[in-house]
Amino acid sequence: MNNVIANILRFLILLIVQVTICQHICLFGYLTPALFLLALFLLPLELPLSLQYLIGFASGFVVDAFAHTLGVSSFACTLMMFLRPYIAHWLNGNNNNAFENIDRPVPGVKDFRWVFLYTLILTSIYEITAVMLETMTFKNFGHTLLVILGNIVFTVFVILCIEYIFHSHTKNEA
Amino acid sequence: MNNLIEFFKRAFHIIVLAVLLILSVVMLGKSLSFNDYRLSRAVQSIVGPIQKSGAEMIHRFRLGPENEALVQQNIELLREHENMFIEKTDTTLTEMSKPDSINTKRVRLYDYTYAHVIFKTTDRAFNYMIVDKGANDGIARDMAVLSPNGVAGVVTDVSTNFATVRPILHPESRISAVVTPANQNGTVIWEGSDPRVAYLEAIPQHSIINIGDSVFTNGFSNIFPKGLLIGTVKEVQVGNNASFLTIKIKLATQYTDLYTVYLVENLFKHEIDSLKANFKDE
Numbered sequence: 001m002n003n004v005i006a007n008i009l010r011f012l013i014l015l016i017v018q019v020t021i022c023q024h025i026c027l028f029g030y031l032t033p034a035l036f037l038l039a040l041f042l043l044p045l046e047l048p049l050s051l052q053y054l055i056g057f058a059s060g061f062v063v064d065a066f067a068h069t070l071g072v073s074s075f076a077c078t079l080m081m082f083l084r085p086y087i088a089h090w091l092n093g094n095n096n097n098a099f100e101n102i103d104r105p106v107p108g109v110k111d112f113r114w115v116f117l118y119t120l121i122l123t124s125i126y127e128i129t130a131v132m133l134e135t136m137t138f139k140n141f142g143h144t145l146l147v148i149l150g151n152i153v154f155t156v157f158v159i160l161c162i163e164y165i166f167h168s169h170t171k172n173e174a
Numbered sequence: 175m176n177n178l179i180e181f182f183k184r185a186f187h188i189i190v191l192a193v194l195l196i197l198s199v200v201m202l203g204k205s206l207s208f209n210d211y212r213l214s215r216a217v218q219s220i221v222g223p224i225q226k227s228g229a230e231m232i233h234r235f236r237l238g239p240e241n242e243a244l245v246q247q248n249i250e251l252l253r254e255h256e257n258m259f260i261e262k263t264d265t266t267l268t269e270m271s272k273p274d275s276i277n278t279k280r281v282r283l284y285d286y287t288y289a290h291v292i293f294k295t296t297d298r299a300f301n302y303m304i305v306d307k308g309a310n311d312g313i314a315r316d317m318a319v320l321s322p323n324g325v326a327g328v329v330t331d332v333s334t335n336f337a338t339v340r341p342i343l344h345p346e347s348r349i350s351a352v353v354t355p356a357n358q359n360g361t362v363i364w365e366g367s368d369p370r371v372a373y374l375e376a377i378p379q380h381s382i383i384n385i386g387d388s389v390f391t392n393g394f395s396n397i398f399p400k401g402l403l404i405g406t407v408k409e410v411q412v413g414n415n416a417s418f419l420t421i422k423i424k425l426a427t428q429y430t431d432l433y434t435v436y437l438v439e440n441l442f443k444h445e446i447d448s449l450k451a452n453f454k455d456e
Contacts, residue, residue, distance in 0.1 A: 020228040049187035057194040064201075065221045070214060071202030078194045133202060 007043065014039040015059060019066035031150045033158045036063060037126055040081060041105060041119060041159070045088055056081030069134055076129035080122055087121050115163065119156050127151045245434055248322075249286045252436065257399040258284045284399045285439045287312065289337070296369040296429045301343040303327065305435060308335040316397055318438040324403035324426030325349060325391060326435055341429060342404075343369050351404050352392040353421070356381045359392055362404055362423065369429045372405065374421040381419065383410050389423050396446050399438060 018036040025032055040056055047055075060077030064070045088105060091114050105118055131148045138144075182189075204213045252258075259280040289305035307313050309332050317329040319339045327341035340347055342364050349362040351374060360376040374389055387407040393400030409422035440446070 019224075020231060024228075024232050050190035053187065053191050053194055057198070060198075065217045066225060068205075068214070068218075070205040070217065071198045071200070075195060075198035075202065078191065078198060082191055136206070 003044065007039075010042065011036075011039045011055075011059065015062055018063060023063075023067055027154060028150070030147050031154050033155045034063075034123070034126060034130075034151070035155070035158055035162070037077075037080075037123060037155065038159045038162060040077065040084075041122060045085060045105065049085070052081045052084070053078055072130050072133045075133060076126045079129055080126045083125055084122060087118060091118055116156075116160065119159055119163075120152070123155050123159070124152050127155065241434070245288050249288055249436065252286050255399075257393070257401050258282060258286075283440065283442060285441055287437050287439070289313070289435055289437055291339075291432050291435060292336075294341075294429065294432065296341075296343060297367070299367070300345065301341050301369070301429075302330075303339040303341055303432075303435075305337050305339055305437075306335070307437070308333050308337050310334055312439070313337045313437060314439065316440075316443065318398045318440075320402060320436040320438060321427040321432055322434065322436075323428065324405065325398060326427045326429075326432065328397055329437065339435070342372055342425060342427070343429060349398065349404060350392050350394040351389050353377060353381075353383060353387055353389050353407065356383055356387065358383075359394070360421075362389065370425055371408065372423050372425055374407070374423050375418065377419045377421055379412065379417055379419055383407055383419060383421060385410065396440050396443055397438075 014036045018034070022033050022035045036059055040059065043052060043055065056077040057074050060072075060074035061070075063073040063077075067073070105115070110118070127148050131144060131151065135144050201213065260283045262279055262281050287307070289307040289311075291303050292306050294303035295301045303319075303326075305313075305319075313329060313332050315329055315332055319326045319329060319341075325342065327339045327344075327347065329337050330340045331338040342349065342362065344364060347362075347364055350359065351362045352359050353374060356377075358377045358381045360374045362372050362374055364372045377383065385407055389404045389407065391398040391400060391402045391404060403426045405423040405425040407421055408424040411420040411422075
């Protein structure tokens with residue numbers, strides 16, 4: 001129950017920060033961190049899959065509503081949430097026993113390599129889908145690729161920083 | 175039948191996934207089409223107010239540069255005010271122009287610049303302020319210092335990058351002033367400790383001064399342009415000295431929260447001062 005409230009609070013805070021602050025950051029003119037992905041990353045993996053998809057869709061929709069890009073983030077988030085269990089499973093080394101134990105995709109439970117790859121892969125899925133859907137063209141693809149790469153680096157950096165700042169706190173709680 | 179239910183149970187999350195993805199694509203299509211505004215309008219009506227307050231919050235972080243731009247714009251406007259100029263008969267044009275035309279030209283007498291207060295005192299007997307511009311920025315002694323509300327003081331000392339300002343709140347500060355509508359000239363001095371109040375001296379006792387009358391600079395000093403607000407009359411007393419009134423004025427400048435100041439330079443100060451010096455010698 002405590003976990004549920006913590007997750008909901010995390011969603012609210014990160015979504016507010018995303019739509020009020022992050023979306024107005026335009027580093028070099030086009031780089032925007034998708035900080036709210038952190039809330040999705042930290043969702044318990046044991047949740048029913050359909051609920052996970054719904055949460056992904058809903059948070060994507062909120063971000064879309066504020067960015068005037070209806071459909072873009074919701075699609076990317078839903079897709080990312082669909083692929084998330086497979087990525088986590090693959091990173092666990094196809095070891096199904098991991099699901100039996102407390103399987104929380106958080107630093108402290110997982111080592112840095114795990115968290116880094118998990119964040120990197122999921123962010124890449126999100127950014128590639130979102131940026132491609134937003135541009136809707138292969139014209140000037142070099143620039144699009146640059147935006148995708150820049151966004152991935154920026155987002156992963158910010159998310160990892162935040163994760164490891166709150167790391168010790170999370171560990172004590174667990 | 176059982177098989178079907180079993181299938182739905184197993185495939186439920188796939189159905190949810192498919193529905194959500196299709197929904198996203200439909201929304202994407204709608205937002206791309208130029209004909210169908212309904213969805214984006216509905217979303218905007220909810221998001222708009224929130225976004226507005228968010229934008230206002232972000233705006234607060236950008237107030238600094240915006241203020242600088244506004245100060246620049248203020249200076250441009252202040253420089254065009256009529257008390258910045260003197261009118262002169264244009265001798266070079268007189269012969270060529272028609273006799274009935276106005277042969278005057280406007281000569282710029284004062285020029286503006288601005289600075290920020292980086293240190294100030296208001297609670298002492300001898301107060302002073304330091305601003306972040308100095309000789310390198312063209313600041314010189316005896317330049318007038320104005321606040322956005324009115325007269326603030328005079329530059330008394332200049333170093334390479336900074337300047338000291340003597341505010342009205344200083345016993346040696348003397349500013350020639352005129353009180354309207356009585357149109358009597360006097361001198362504004364400061365005595366005591368209240369940074370909000372100064373005194374207007376040398377107003378003859380017969381003048382009719384009302385509370386709330388405005389006190390302006392009269393331009394006699396060659397430091398302040400004419401017609402800048404110093405303060406408003408707060409209290410009028412018949413003083414001990416029978417021939418003059420004691421007038422308390424509320425200063426227009428709020429020294430306690432002063433940050434941006436305008437500095438005014440009299441471009442002909444040396445010329446006028448040299449005339450004054452000759453006058454003294456004789």
